[in-house]
Amino acid sequence: MRRWLTGSLVVRFTLSFILHQFLLMLVLAIPGVLYIYILQEPDNLTMIKVLSWVAVAFYFLYCLFYGYYFARPMYGVLNRIEVLSNGEYLVPKQKKQFLSSRIYREVDTNLESLSTILQENEKKRKKFNKLRQEWAAGVTHDLKTPLSYISGYTDMLLSEEHTWSEAERIEFLQLIKEKSKHMEELISDLGIAFRMDQSLDIKRNSEKIELTELLRRVVAESANMPVDKEISFEFTDSNYPVYIKGDIKLLKRAFTNLIVNAVEHNPAGTVVKVTIKKKDQVEVVIEDNGKGMDEDAVNHLFDRYYRGTPTDTPTGGTGLGMAIVQQIIAAYGGSIEVSSELGCGTAITVRLSCD
Numbered sequence: 001m002r003r004w005l006t007g008s009l010v011v012r013f014t015l016s017f018i019l020h021q022f023l024l025m026l027v028l029a030i031p032g033v034l035y036i037y038i039l040q041e042p043d044n045l046t047m048i049k050v051l052s053w054v055a056v057a058f059y060f061l062y063c064l065f066y067g068y069y070f071a072r073p074m075y076g077v078l079n080r081i082e083v084l085s086n087g088e089y090l091v092p093k094q095k096k097q098f099l100s101s102r103i104y105r106e107v108d109t110n111l112e113s114l115s116t117i118l119q120e121n122e123k124k125r126k127k128f129n130k131l132r133q134e135w136a137a138g139v140t141h142d143l144k145t146p147l148s149y150i151s152g153y154t155d156m157l158l159s160e161e162h163t164w165s166e167a168e169r170i171e172f173l174q175l176i177k178e179k180s181k182h183m184e185e186l187i188s189d190l191g192i193a194f195r196m197d198q199s200l201d202i203k204r205n206s207e208k209i210e211l212t213e214l215l216r217r218v219v220a221e222s223a224n225m226p227v228d229k230e231i232s233f234e235f236t237d238s239n240y241p242v243y244i245k246g247d248i249k250l251l252k253r254a255f256t257n258l259i260v261n262a263v264e265h266n267p268a269g270t271v272v273k274v275t276i277k278k279k280d281q282v283e284v285v286i287e288d289n290g291k292g293m294d295e296d297a298v299n300h301l302f303d304r305y306y307r308g309t310p311t312d313t314p315t316g317g318t319g320l321g322m323a324i325v326q327q328i329i330a331a332y333g334g335s336i337e338v339s340s341e342l343g344c345g346t347a348i349t350v351r352l353s354c355d
Contacts, residue, residue, distance in 0.1 A: 080111050084118065131303065143186065146179030189320040192253070206332075208355055209251065211242045212276055215284065218252060219274050222259045229268035236275040242282055243355040246332045254328040257321040258286050258348055266290030281334075282354055287347035293340040301338055302326040 153172040157164065164172070216235060223233045244251075262272045270290040277283040293301070302322050329336050333353055340346035 077107055077111070080108075080115075084111070084115060087122075143183065146182050149179045150176050189324060192250075192320075192324050206245045206247060209244050209246055209248050211244050211282060211284070211352075212237045214248065214252060215255060215274060215276065218255045218259060222256065222263065222272075225260070225263070227263060231263050231266070231268070232271045234271060234273040236273070238276045238278050242276060242278055244282060244332075244352050245355045246352075250328045251332075254325045255284070255286075255350075257325045258350070261321060262286060262288045262290065262346070278354070281351045284350040284352070285347060286350075287345060289345040292342045292344050292346055293338075294342055298338050298340050302336070 153176050156162070157169065157172055216237070219233055219235045223231075259272060259274070262270070266272075266288055267290065270288050272286070272288045275285045275287075277285065302325070326336055329350055329352070335351045337349045337351075338346065339349075
């Protein structure tokens with residue numbers, strides 16, 4: 001398409017040049033025709049000189065017209081480029097279209113498209129910055145809270161003014177351990193996210209993985225997590241081994257994030273089902289009968305820094321987990337699809353190539 005537009009532009013320039021050269025020839029021929037056929041004075045040297053100067057004058061006037069004919073539309077093009085360079089992405093209104101402007105219509109069309117794209121990118125950038133600021137506030141809160149616990153309980157244990165029982169000491173240490181673990185998870189998520197951003201060769205650690213066994217371990221670990229609500233798990237395998245290629249640690253992290261997300265954001269009594277299906281690709285479906293999500297939450301589920309809750313709402317999430325899932329799956333040529341409705345649960349389908 002681009003080659004066709006470029007060729008069309010070249011053809012129009014060429015035809016326009018030929019037409020104007022023909023017109024130039026007619027302009028220069030007018031004095032000679034006037035002298036030979038109308039005045040009929042071929043031997044009058046004075047008249048020949050006058051007509052020669054008239055022809056030269058016509059020539060320069062025509063050159064000025066020709067230059068203006070092509071340069072005038074370029075002024076509009078350069079003006080629109082300057083507007084874009086200043087960050088003003090609205091397309092300026094055209095007051096009057098010159099005939100020569102049609103020669104540059106592909107340029108105008110591309111500038112309009114560029115203006116629209118830049119305007120959309122600017123909106124996305126502002127939205128991304130807003131999400132990043134909200135996420136930064138959430139991460140600051142997530143770091144500050146466990147640090148406050150760790151610092152406070154450490155001071156209490158080291159205080160010489162109080163004598164703590166063995167049970168109290170164990171309780172304090174357990175809380176310190178839990179808060180430390182949360183900070184480790186946050187730092188780990190940040191490390192993976194930055195690793196993906198830097199486009200490191202994560203495929204260098206690829207190995208042959210038996211996916212059924214990997215998912216069985218992930219489901220078992222998730223079922224044994226200490227949570228304060230009752231969540232049921234169901235696992236349905238394909239009855240035969242399913243092999244894929246990838247980094248087992250990263251893929252385990254991706255599926256763990258998906259299952260943990262279903263646990264954390266659903267009420268007690270929710271059933272989480274994990275199913276493996278082998279078609280042209282391997283399909284892993286993680287579905288629940290929980291509270292579901294609205295369309296806006298589905299559209300932003302894999303956005304980095306999106307937490308799904310206000311930053312001042314207590315949550316164990318880091319805002320990076322689902323974005324990391326999408327990056328890991330995409331790194332191995334897979335895809336991920338979400339289907340959800342409020343009050344009807346959520347189904348997430350991960351597709352990966354078989355080995």
